[in-house]
Amino acid sequence: MDRAVGRREVTIRDVAAAAQVSKATAARALGDYGAVRGEVRERVRRAAAQLGYRPNAVARTMSTGRSQTIGMVVGDIQNPFFAQAARGASDAADAAGYELILSNSDEAGATETKAIGVQLDKRVDGLLIAPASSSRADALRAVTDAGRPLVLFDRTVPGLEADAVVADNRRGAIELTRLLTDAGHRRIAFLSTIEHPGGYRRGDIISISSVADRVAGFEHAMRDAGADAVVRLGAPRDDVEQVAVELLTGEGAVTAVVASDSLIALDVYRACRDLGLRIPRDVSLVAFDDADWAGLVEPGITVMSQPMHAIGAEAAGILLSRIGGAGGRARVRVFDQELILRGSVAPPPEPSGRP
Amino acid sequence: MDRAVGRREVTIRDVAAAAQVSKATAARALGDYGAVRGEVRERVRRAAAQLGYRPNAVARTMSTGRSQTIGMVVGDIQNPFFAQAARGASDAADAAGYELILSNSDEAGATETKAIGVQLDKRVDGLLIAPASSSRADALRAVTDAGRPLVLFDRTVPGLEADAVVADNRRGAIELTRLLTDAGHRRIAFLSTIEHPGGYRRGDIISISSVADRVAGFEHAMRDAGADAVVRLGAPRDDVEQVAVELLTGEGAVTAVVASDSLIALDVYRACRDLGLRIPRDVSLVAFDDADWAGLVEPGITVMSQPMHAIGAEAAGILLSRIGGAGGRARVRVFDQELILRGSVAPPPEPSGRP
């Protein structure tokens, strides 16, 4: 009756007793390591099954120092990009017997730091992070300082010696932009939601490397074409449509836009519709990430697709190998992106491209 | 030099030594519980900050039995429904100082059982589960048997005494279906991907309660209207489009379809497009879940929107209160769904509804 209320968990001690061996032997039989006589092993296993024994992973972590858990910090799991990367990481972790603890940073440094702290306190064996800003090397160094491997995904942090898995965003942006300039566009906007206090001016340092690379590629292609680059960062997530409207109307209206992700493309699309602007007749639109709806609307949206699941899986794979003790310098693995041509690009309305 | 390599972690022992107090006092000061003299508390805190002390959450779990972590098992995090529910749960957990461990079940019983086992072994304080099947009460009972609270979301499991947070799917299905029958449709399909070996026949028990409720509502509304209900379950996730094509063509082609989630609706939409069928002129389409693209295509898709973030947050809230010791019988909390009328419903092509 004394162990009634909480129905005390069955521990390895109970199993050992039932199988008439010592705790150590029971542990060896169950964890199969060390040496145990076949017959004894069987006896222990039966006892364990019989009692419904489940090892206490916390205790195991306590004594081994390893938790079989990895942490992952994403911007927002509701963003399909992160959801797919998370799934990729989860699959890879799972296959290796690891579990995944997930946190959202909302792309805010403070939130990210807190999340990392908690994960570290929980003794994750390693961390997967899409850093909210490339100026946060210090915050990230807390991970390696704690002696745990860290791999970045989607973004790198200059000055931080860490593995990273990213897409070739510069190249992707160049290809996407060329589509537009080749079609004759002379004034094109690049639109992103990442914060950039004070508004972007050519040459500014952009805090998220993937976006920085895209902007660099965009500007490069625009310069090549001798066209006007309008880079608009910091559009509020829930008000992108308004920003798009501003870009698309008035004096310096652009005739095409490059959306930095599928969520942004969605709002640009909405803005066009509300403005009565037809794609691609009145405005051309291209975007990063192949959202499910991009091929659904008529005409479809031309996009640069990133292998998101693979990026997540690869990042987890690298992390796992580091956890397993793999040495060597940090490397950044760059995935190619895939251009998916659909019908959202056409020459601009006033054919400035034709003499 | 002996503690060089792994640069041993700073423990409460080190803090205690630095502050010249006992471990117990240091722990009290840091965890602020028990009684500690103000001046001593300060001294300890300074020492901790100085040394960069971080409590070891694992050790704490070890001695308190509580991990400040909750587990969540979803079908697939890439499904926007689950992504949003996960975000809701994560937000609620976070606000209460809890972390979330996430697993995907892929709607497979075995995977789910394994995930639950791992989570339990990790000593999560409670579990949030969208059960893969309502016939899995036993597998779920492992959670309560382990003395940890369990709350289901999106689905219930008859015969299992557990809190649950769901949407009013029966009502939702009725409203959606009535839209169709009122428009004159006499042969309508309900399409879902959930497995149902052998194909569905009226009266069969459907393994996922949310779908079962939708089918019940659908059949109810169809009977009311004296119309032909075609219930098609078990469409393979990556081949829904083909199933939709079959439904939409040939002898007994339907003139309208109710898609059980937004992913399915997407494929039905694709099927229509490939078949050259116009929505809503040739076929009417309604669906559950308000995907971002539903309002984007032309015309928009009429949907029944579920408060996914709220469902996740509420589920986590209930779980947290149970963890906090809240007693009382298990309750199921039902959220209303919201009908969003757009333009995807019209009378069927052969106006059988008009005399």
Add this chain to the structure above:
DNA sequence: ATGAAAGCGCTAACAA
């Protein structure tokens, strides 16, 4: 208000 010591369940040296 503070300290000493036990203990959470497991693994890992070390003995036997």
Add this chain to the structure above:
DNA sequence: TTGTTAGCGCTTTCAT
């Protein structure tokens, strides 16, 4: 091959 013992870092009686 097996058992004994000593921790892992923290919280928590129980004394003082």
